[in-house]
Structures are given as structure tokens and as C-alpha cells.
Amino acid sequence: MLRFITRRFLETIPVLFIIATATFFMMRLTPGGPFDSEKQVSPEIRARMEAHYGLDKPLFQQYLLQMKHLLQGDLGPSFKYPGRSVNEIIADSFPVSLELGCEALVVALVFGLAAGMVASLKQNSAWDHIPMGLAMIGICVPTFVLGPLLISAFALHLDWFNAAGWYFPRDRVLPALTLGAYYAAYIARLCRGGFLEVLNQDYIRTARAKGAGGAQVLFKHALRGGILPVVSFLGPTVAGVLTGSFVVETIFGIPGLGRFFVTAAFNRDYFMVMGSVLFYACFVMACNLVADVVLVWLNPKMRFE
Amino acid sequence: MYLTLLCLALLAGGCGKHETLVEIGDRTQELRIGNEGEPASLDPAVATGVPEHNVLVSLFESLVFADGKDLSPRPGAAESWEISPDGIVYTFHLRKNGRWSNGDPVTAQDFVESYHRVLMPSLGSQYSYMLYPLKNAEAFNLGKITNFNEVGVKALDDYTLQLTLHSQTPYLLSMMFQDSWDPVPVAVIKKHGAIDDRTNPWTRPENFVGNGPFVLKEWRINSHILVEKSPTYWDAKKVRLNKIYFDPTEDADTAERMFRSGQLHSDTQPPPSKVAFYRKNKPDLIKVYPYLGTYIYKLNVTRPPLNDKRVRKALAMAIDRNAITETILRAGQEPAYFLTPPDTAGYTCQTKIKEDASAARQLLAEAGYPDGKNFPTVEVLFNTLQTHKAIAEALQQMWKKNLNVNIVLHNEEWKVYLDSLRQTNYFIGRFAWIGDYVDPSTFLDLFTTGSGNNETGWSNAEYDRLCRVAANTGNRAARYDAFQKAEAILMDEMPIMPIYFYTQARLIRPDVHGWYPNVIDDYDFKSIYLVPEKN
Numbered sequence: 001m002l003r004f005i006t007r008r009f010l011e012t013i014p015v016l017f018i019i020a021t022a023t024f025f026m027m028r029l030t031p032g033g034p035f036d037s038e039k040q041v042s043p044e045i046r047a048r049m050e051a052h053y054g055l056d057k058p059l060f061q062q063y064l065l066q067m068k069h070l071l072q073g074d075l076g077p078s079f080k081y082p083g084r085s086v087n088e089i090i091a092d093s094f095p096v097s098l099e100l101g102c103e104a105l106v107v108a109l110v111f112g113l114a115a116g117m118v119a120s121l122k123q124n125s126a127w128d129h130i131p132m133g134l135a136m137i138g139i140c141v142p143t144f145v146l147g148p149l150l151i152s153a154f155a156l157h158l159d160w161f162n163a164a165g166w167y168f169p170r171d172r173v174l175p176a177l178t179l180g181a182y183y184a185a186y187i188a189r190l191c192r193g194g195f196l197e198v199l200n201q202d203y204i205r206t207a208r209a210k211g212a213g214g215a216q217v218l219f220k221h222a223l224r225g226g227i228l229p230v231v232s233f234l235g236p237t238v239a240g241v242l243t244g245s246f247v248v249e250t251i252f253g254i255p256g257l258g259r260f261f262v263t264a265a266f267n268r269d270y271f272m273v274m275g276s277v278l279f280y281a282c283f284v285m286a287c288n289l290v291a292d293v294v295l296v297w298l299n300p301k302m303r304f305e
Numbered sequence: 306m307y308l309t310l311l312c313l314a315l316l317a318g319g320c321g322k323h324e325t326l327v328e329i330g331d332r333t334q335e336l337r338i339g340n341e342g343e344p345a346s347l348d349p350a351v352a353t354g355v356p357e358h359n360v361l362v363s364l365f366e367s368l369v370f371a372d373g374k375d376l377s378p379r380p381g382a383a384e385s386w387e388i389s390p391d392g393i394v395y396t397f398h399l400r401k402n403g404r405w406s407n408g409d410p411v412t413a414q415d416f417v418e419s420y421h422r423v424l425m426p427s428l429g430s431q432y433s434y435m436l437y438p439l440k441n442a443e444a445f446n447l448g449k450i451t452n453f454n455e456v457g458v459k460a461l462d463d464y465t466l467q468l469t470l471h472s473q474t475p476y477l478l479s480m481m482f483q484d485s486w487d488p489v490p491v492a493v494i495k496k497h498g499a500i501d502d503r504t505n506p507w508t509r510p511e512n513f514v515g516n517g518p519f520v521l522k523e524w525r526i527n528s529h530i531l532v533e534k535s536p537t538y539w540d541a542k543k544v545r546l547n548k549i550y551f552d553p554t555e556d557a558d559t560a561e562r563m564f565r566s567g568q569l570h571s572d573t574q575p576p577p578s579k580v581a582f583y584r585k586n587k588p589d590l591i592k593v594y595p596y597l598g599t600y601i602y603k604l605n606v607t608r609p610p611l612n613d614k615r616v617r618k619a620l621a622m623a624i625d626r627n628a629i630t631e632t633i634l635r636a637g638q639e640p641a642y643f644l645t646p647p648d649t650a651g652y653t654c655q656t657k658i659k660e661d662a663s664a665a666r667q668l669l670a671e672a673g674y675p676d677g678k679n680f681p682t683v684e685v686l687f688n689t690l691q692t693h694k695a696i697a698e699a700l701q702q703m704w705k706k707n708l709n710v711n712i713v714l715h716n717e718e719w720k721v722y723l724d725s726l727r728q729t730n731y732f733i734g735r736f737a738w739i740g741d742y743v744d745p746s747t748f749l750d751l752f753t754t755g756s757g758n759n760e761t762g763w764s765n766a767e768y769d770r771l772c773r774v775a776a777n778t779g780n781r782a783a784r785y786d787a788f789q790k791a792e793a794i795l796m797d798e799m800p801i802m803p804i805y806f807y808t809q810a811r812l813i814r815p816d817v818h819g820w821y822p823n824v825i826d827d828y829d830f831k832s833i834y835l836v837p838e839k840n
Contacts (some may be wrong), residue, residue: 032720037353038737040727040757041431044447048429052503081526082346083504092526148558155566159323163566164559165552166528250556253563255527268720 001296005289012285016278020070023277024063027270034079034268053079066274075278076271080264086275090257094279096166097244097256100179103172104241107180108187113230115184116191120199120226121214131188138185147178147251164253175252179245183237187230195226224298231298235291239284325567331816331837334547336830339554339563339572343527347508349487350423350430355826358484360551363519363532363830365487368397368416368466369478373829374821376743378478382411382488382516383466392473392779399464404537405490406513406520413460418491420458427501435485435741438474473779476650476744482827483741490514518544518831527553545819545834564812570835571813573826577692580636580810591812593637594822597646598739598807599748602685602700605732606800607762610681615672617799620733621658623665623707624700626804633695636810641803643796645748645788646824652745652785656793658803662707669708677709684715687735688722696804697735726760734760739807743825745788746775752795763800814838 035041035049050056054065069076075086115131122128151174155163165171198204199222207221218226244258257276264272296302330337344357349365352358362370368386369378383397403411420439423430424446437443440457444450457469470477480486490507491500493514498505506512513521518540519532530551534544552569554560557576564572575583575591583591610616626640639647643654666676674680685701687693694716701712712733717725725731738758740747750756753772754764771791775784795801809826819832 030721032718032722032724036720036723036727037431038723039353039431040760042434042447042757044426045429045431045433048426049431049503052429077504080345081343082348082351083506083508084526089526148562151562156562159566162326162568163562165563165568251559253527253552253554253556253559255525259527266719 001293005293008289008292012282015285016281019281020067020274020278021063023274024066024270027265027268027273028059028062030268032268034270036268053077066271070274070278075275078269078272080267080269080272086271089260089272090275090279093255093257093260094243096254097249097258098242100172100175100248100254100256101238101242101244103176104179104183105238107176108183108241110184111180112184112187113191113227115188116230117195117218117226119188119192120195121218123196128192132192135185135188138181139189141181143178143182143245143247144251146181147174147248150174150178151251164251166252166254171252175248175254178251179241179248183241186233190229190233191227194229195222198222198225201225228295228299231291231294235288236284238291239280239287242287243280243283327567327570327814327816328837330570331835334545334835335550336546336548336817336833336835337550337552337569337571339560339569340530340551341553341573342555343553344530344551346503347513347521347524347530348503348505349484349489350419350428350433351503352484353431356551356553359828360530360532361484361487362517362828363549364513364515364517364521365484365489366517366538367481367486367488368399369481370831371479371482371823371825371827371829373819373823373827373832376479376482376823376825376827378481382416392475393470395468395470395477396461397466397468399466400539401464402539403516404539405493405516406535406537407490407493408537409490409492410463411488411516412463413466414463415488415491416466417458417460419488420456420486421453422489422491422494422500423485424453424456425501428503430485430503432483432485432741435480435483438470438472438477438480440469440471442471472777474776475779475781475784476742476746479650479744480742482825488516490516519546519549522548529553540831544831546830549830561812569812570817571811571820573809573811575810575812577634577636583812584637589815591810592822593808593810595639595646595824596739596807596809596826597649597743597824598737599641599644599646600696600735600737600804600807601641601644602802602804603726603731603734603736603761604800604802605729605734605762607729608732610672610674610683611732613672614798615668616674617802618797619665619668619672619708620704621799621802622661622668624703624802624804625660628703629696629699630805633692633699634805637808639806639808641806643792644801644803645745645792646740646806649740649745649748649824650743651781652788654792654796655789656796658796666708669710674710677711680708680710682711682713683732684713685733685735686715686717686722686725686731688719689716693735729760729762733802736760736801737807740825745785745792746772749775749788749791749795752800761800763798765794765798768794768798 035046078084078086119128119131151163155161161170161174204221207217244256246258246262249256249258261276264276326337340356340359342356344360346352349361366381368381368383370381372379382399382403384400386395386397388395399413423433423436424442426448433446441455445456459467461467494500494505494507497507497512510521510524518538520535522533523531532549534547557574560572561575561579563569604611604617606612630638630640642657645654647653685697687697697714704710704712726734749772751758753769768791771787775787778784816835816838818834818836
């Protein structure tokens with residue numbers, strides 16, 4: 001297993017290098033620069049600002065310089081927020097996204113797994129159709145619709161929560177539900193599919209024949225095989241959920257990392273784009289690796305290869 | 306999903322109805338305002354936008370400050386001043402009890418060093434041009450001279466500051482409302498890094514020192530900025546608010562919901578649909594008032610067929626501005642028949658675009674396109690945004706109907722669009738200008754030859770001359786006469802097509818007292834206080 005992890009880890013190095021290179025050149029080839037604004041500044045001032053950040057150097061030299069800094073773990077300064085480094089912005093905002101993401105994942109897993117298992121056990125009954133119908137709706141309703149709906153109902157009409165913000169513990173409820181609902185729905189369907197496949201296997205029939213009850217079959221015999229599709233789905237998903245959602249963070253005014261992914265590109269905040277892309281890439285690869293390890297552990301048919 | 310709802314109900318059971326942040330704020334004099342976005346910087350020499358300015362007026366005090374009611378210059382860090390008869394030399398007497406928030410006195414030398422800093426070429430201050438009325442300031446800023454003693458800023462003693470201008474600038478005092486004129490604590494800045502380093506961390510809450518009525522306490526990016534009443538401020542007795550929270554409400558819908566749920570006392574720029582709703586159903590919660598800005602279309606005069614003045618005029622005359630303000634914008638905006646917003650420091654342009662479809666057709670025919678025949682394809686460029694698209698589509702239809710010409714629409718992402726404008730790589734381009742200070746020159750100087758924001762390829766010697774005349778005379782009548790003539794040329798040559806004048810829409814609770822609408826939407830936090838609403 002250690003060899004497997006080491007090899008996977010080494011594989012990430014060229015991938016990150018390619019991502020960094022592509023990001024660098026794509027950003028620089030995009031028209032418009034970080035210091036363009038509706039009120040034009042004089043060419044002299046613009047030149048000074050570009051010189052301050054080394055943007056006056058030849059492109060390839062800038063590329064080498066940035067690669068050098070990246071190797072040292074220095075993501076560089078933010079153009080949009082002078083006085084703040086990209087490292088600092090990520091360190092400030094990632095914990096918020098991480099917290100929201102974890103809460104959303106709990107929502108997704110608790111509701112998704114419960115609904116999926118119940119549906120698979122009571123296949124083709126109301127216990128199957130109703131949760132699966134709701135799951136379909138959950139997949140179809142985008143967060144930018146669900147979020148405002150929840151706010152309307154529970155913040156504006158019932159006055160149970162704040163409409164936006166990230167100050168009090170109760171401010172976590174609506175964003176976590178909004179972000180978690182989609183994944184809950186997806187997980188419910190995957191989980192139902194996985195369990196149905198397992199529940200039709202011979203060894204389950206054997207277990208049942210030997211007198212095992214519903215819950216025992218489900219948790220003792222079927223669980224390990226049944227949640228395989230969910231685990232492989234969770235790998236990349238966890239990375240996405242934990243690093244923040246632009247839409248949910250915008251709707252609820254949450255100071256997370258998700259907004260920076262998008263606004264940094266709009267602002268042509270070159271170093272911020274590079275930093276957030278690489279951070280996200282590392283996170284996705286780490287989560288995939290964990291998911292693969294868990295999969296092998298759950299499924300003896302698979303090997304570390 | 307119904308489990309979700311069940312759980313939600315359980316969770317909320319413990320919450321119940323709660324006292325809103327606004328209600329708490331009313332008791333404790335804590336104002337909460339939606340601030341349109343996350344400030345990029347709180348260094349007065351580096352900051353450029355509205356969210357930044359709103360915070361900075363609470364943290365720093367310039368020589369004068371804007372009276373919230375009528376924008377007249379009121380004594381700020383200077384308790385009095387004299388202006389020489391020729392209008393060139395301003396002598397400011399600073400308050401002896403002016404203090405920085407670390408207790409140090411605010412001196413004339415602080416102002417000299419602050420202005421020196423703004424003008425340092427190496428700082429790259431985007432608004433350094435606000436100080437250009439000072440003698441030799443521009444030359445120093447552009448690196449043509451290097452001795453700051455030649456610039457018209459001098460400390461005669463600790464509490465007397467003398468400014469020498471290169472020419473009369475009758476609106477100088479109102480320019481000083483802009484942040485570039487704020488004093489900064491140079492000694493503190495030096496402690497945290499280089500004086501000309503725009504990334505110097507001196508504006509972090511733990512390092513911050515200011516001379517305004519409030520002092521920076523917390524700054525969490527994308528979450529909030531908190532400022533507290535400064536005990537060292539010379540007029541602290543008059544300041545009634547204890548705290549101000551600035552929420553970076555970037556999303557208009559989110560901000561409006563926060564206002565509705567009692568999280569904000571005030572929020573600017575609610576979604577247009579909501580503006581109409583509030584005006585009709587809750588007029589006591591909304592204020593709509595003129596704002597010093599004009600929405601225009603720039604016309605690239607270097608490209609045929611727009612190189613023909615008759616074509617430009619025909620396009621400008623063939624549209625119905627009223628229809629745009631009434632049916633698309635719906636927030637009290639006024640149709641613009643000239644560039645400078647009406648009654649800017651008492652100036653209103655007398656030359657108006659005549660909306661007349663048949664005269665427009667006539668002009669187009671004279672230019673060689675009778676009934677729009679052979680009119681080449683012309684493109685309208687705008688940055689991707691719903692309102693801009695709606696306006697462009699309306700104009701496209703009006704031109705089709707009135708002139709029988711085909712105009713195509715093209716939208717670009719913000720920075721790409723700015724780049725296209727800068728390179729004059731467009732036919733017709735959307736543009737908006739918000740005045741830097743209350744004087745017609747902030748609008749009319751845009752289209753002088755060589756102005757960075759001209760971007761139309763248009764140049765007119767007489768226009769340039771008139772703008773120079775206006776800049777160099779202190780006589781108000783003579784200045785406004787020059788402006789009238791210059792704007793008449795602009796409206797005859799039509800390198801730009803005004804569409805509408807901006808309004809500001811602000812949701813504001815009746816608990817907020819001492820706030821007044823004004824055309825630059827400046828806050829006068831010293832006069833604002835909160836009184837709980839009676840239920």
C-alpha cells in the first residue's frame with residue numbers, strides 16, 4: 001500500500017506542473033490586465049504598478065520566476081488586495097469553506113444514505129418512490145434556486161435564521177442544507193443502486209435464508225458492497241464541497257474560498273488564480289487518493305496496482 | 306427531503322424569533338451598512354472605489370469634509386483657511402487639538418509628507434491626479450522633477466499648511482473630499498515597511514492609525530469591516546455612533562434580503578425590480594436621489610461610418626431615452642440629452658440633443674445612407690450584464706425602426722471589454738462616468754485631447770482650448786460660459802451619445818437619523834445616529 005501511495009504521490013508532480021504552466025499562459029493570453037479599470041490611469045502609473053509586481057519582465061522570465069516562487073511555497077501577492085498575500089487569503093478563507101463543506105457533507109451523507117438504504121430495502125413501494133422522487137427534484141433544483149427559497153421561508157417569513165452572514169452557529173444551517181441537498185439527492189440514488197445490486201447477490205440470499213433480519217442484512221452483509229458507488233463518487237466530490245461553492249457563498253454572503261476562484265479570474269488577479277487553482281488541484285488529487293485507498297479496503301476484489 | 310425539513314424544524318425550534326442585528330444596533334448605536342463590495346485597500350493613497358471611500362471617510366479626516374446635507378466644505382483637520390486674492394495660495398490653519406489615534410498630534414508636516422507620498426512615482430497611486438492642481442505636482446508625479454520642495458506644498462509651522470496651485474481651481478475644496486487628500490501617519494507606515502510600497506501592511510487593524518472620527522477594529526475579508534468611535538478624535542463629543550459595520554454585500558439580492566431580515570440599516574443599489582417594488586409598496590424604506598454620473602455610448606470616430614458627424618448625430622437623435630428610463634431602468638433615472646448631469650455645482654448645459662426621428666433620417670440620407678441603404682454593419686460593445694444588454698437591445702430596435710439600419714450587439718467580459726475600449730477597438734461602446742468631484746470639469750475634461758478616458762479618437766482644438774480657459778479662470782460666470790461652449794461643441798460633434806443620468810437608490814430604515822441624500826452619496830458619519838423604531 002505504501003508503494004501505491006508513493007507512486008500516486010510522485011504522479012501528482014508532473015500533473016501539477018502541467019496545470020501550473022497551463023494556468024500561467026492561459027491567464028496571460030486572456031485580454032485585459034489586473035490594472036484595467038473604467039477610470040484609465042496614465043501609462044506612467046500603469047507601468048509603475050506593473051513593474052512593482054514584475055509584470056514588465058519578458059513573459060518567459062516571469063514564468064520561470066513564478067515557478068521558482070511556487071516551489072518555495074510562495075503563491076505571491078494578490079493584485080486586487082494590495083497588502084495581502086495569496087497564501088494568507090487562502091489560509092483565511094479556506095477554513096470557512098472547509099467548515100461549511102463538512103456540514104454539507106454530513107447533511108448529504110445522513111440524508112442520502114438513509115434514503116438510499118430505505119429505498120433499496122422497500123423497492124417499488126412508497127418508501128422507494130417518494131424519497132427517490134424527492135432526490136430527483138433535489139438533483140434538478142440548482143442551489144441558486146434552493147438557497148433563496150430556503151431564505152424566503154425560514155429567514156424572511158418564519159424569522160428563524162439570518163438571511164445571510166457567517167456570525168452565529170445558526171448561520172450555518174441554511175447554507176449547509178442548500179449545499180448538501182444536491183449531494184444528498186445524488187448519494188441517495190447511488191446508494192439505492194449499489195444496495196439493490198448487492199441485495200440481489202447470492203450471499204445475501206444465503207444470509208436471509210439463514211434467518212438474518214432486514215437491518216442485520218443491511219448493515220452486516222450489504223453495507224460494504226453497497227456503498228462502493230458512493231465512495232468512488234465522494235472522492236472528487238468531497239474536494240469540490242470542501243473547497244467552497246461560489247454560488248452558495250455568494251447567496252449567503254459567506255467569506256469562503258469558493259468566491260475567490262471566480263472573482264480572481266474576473267479581476268485578472270494572476271497570482272490569486274494560480275494559487276487557488278493549484279490549491280484546488282492538490283486537494284482533488286489528495287481526496288481521490290484517499291477514495292482509492294478506501295475503495296480497495298472495502299472491496300477485496302480490487303488491489304493496489 | 307422531508308426528513309430534511311423535519312430536522313430543520315428541530316434545529317430551528319431552539320432559535321425562535323430573535324432580536325435582529327438592527328434592533329440591537331439601535332440600542333447600542335451600532336450602524337450596519339451594506340457596502341457594495343469588499344474594499345481592496347484601506348490606504349487612502351491606494352484605494353480607488355466606492356466601498357473603500359465609504360470606510361475611509363470614517364477613518365480619516367481631510368483638511369475639510371463634506372457636509373452631508375449640501376456638500377459644502379466644512380472645517381475638518383483645518384479649523385480655518387485663507388485664500389489669496391488671485392486664488393492661487395491656500396493657507397490652512399490646523400487644529401491644535403487634532404490627534405492621530407495613537408495620540409500623536411496631527412501636524413502640517415504630516416500633510417506635506419502624505420501628499421509627497423501620493424505623488425511618489427514609485428507608489429503608483431491611481432488617483433494621484435487629484436493632487437495635480439498643486440504647482441508642479443504633475444511633473445513630480447510623472448518623474449519629470451525629483452525635488453519635492455518645488456511642489457506647492459509647504460508647512461509654515463506645525464499647524465499652518467500652505468498650498469500653492471499652478472492655476473485657479475475654484476473647486477479645490479470639494480476635491481479634498483476625495484481620499485487622496487487625506488493625511489496618513491507616515492511614521493507609522495515607515496515602521497511597517499517602505500513608504501512607497503503599496504502592499505505595506507500598515508492598514509491592518511493591529512497596525513492601523515488614523516485621524517478620523519472612527520478607528521479600524523476588525524477587517525475580515527468578504528465578511529465585515531468594523532470601525533469604532535475614536536477616543537482621540539478632536540470632536541469625539543459630537544460623534545454619536547459607537548460602531549459601524551460595513552458588510553461587503555457584493556450580491557444585490559443577498560443584500561436586499563439582509564436588509565429585509567433586519568441585518569442592515571441601509572443598503573445601496575438594490576436590484577432594479579426591487580426598487581420599483583419598494584417605491585410602490587414601502588416608500589418609507591427607500592430613497593431615490595440624483596447621483597453624479599452619466600451613462601453614455603462612446604462612438605469611435607476613426608471608423609467609418611462613424612467618422613461622419615452626421616451619422617453620429619443621426620444615431621443620437623433616433624432614440625427614445627425616456628422609454629429606456631421608464632421601461633427598462635425604472636428607478637427614477639433621468640434621460641440624458643447632454644453629458645454633465647444637470648445642476649452640477651449650479652451648471653446645467655443649455656445645448657440639448659433633439660430626439661427627432663425624421664431629422665435623423667434626413668441626416669443619414671445626407672451622409673449617403675438614404676433609408677439606411679448601404680449602411681455598413683456597426684457593432685455595439687458592452688460588458689456582460691443584464692441591464693446593459695437590455696438597453697443595447699432597445700437601442701438596436703429603435704435604430705432599426707427609425708433609421709432602418711442594422712446594428713449588431715456584442716458583449717465581452719469586463720476586463721476584455723475595458724481592453725477593447727482602451728485600444729479603441731470598437732464601433733460603439735457603452736461607458737459610464739461617475740464624477741470625482743462636484744464640478745463640470747470632471748465630466749468635460751474626459752474628452753480633451755490626450756485624456757486617458759477619451760478613447761473615441763475624437764480631438765477638437767477649440768474644445769481643448771475652452772476646457773483650458775475654464776481651468777484657468779476663477780470667475781464662475783466666465784468658467785461656466787466656457788463649459789457651455791465646450792459642451793455645445795461636444796453635443797454638435799457627438800463623439801459620445803449620452804443615454805441617462807444616474808440615480809442612487811438606497812434602502813434605509815427610518816431609525817437612521819442625520820443622514821441626507823447627496824449627489825456623490827458621501828456619508829457624514831459624524832451626524833448620523835440611531836433611534837429605535839416605535840412599534
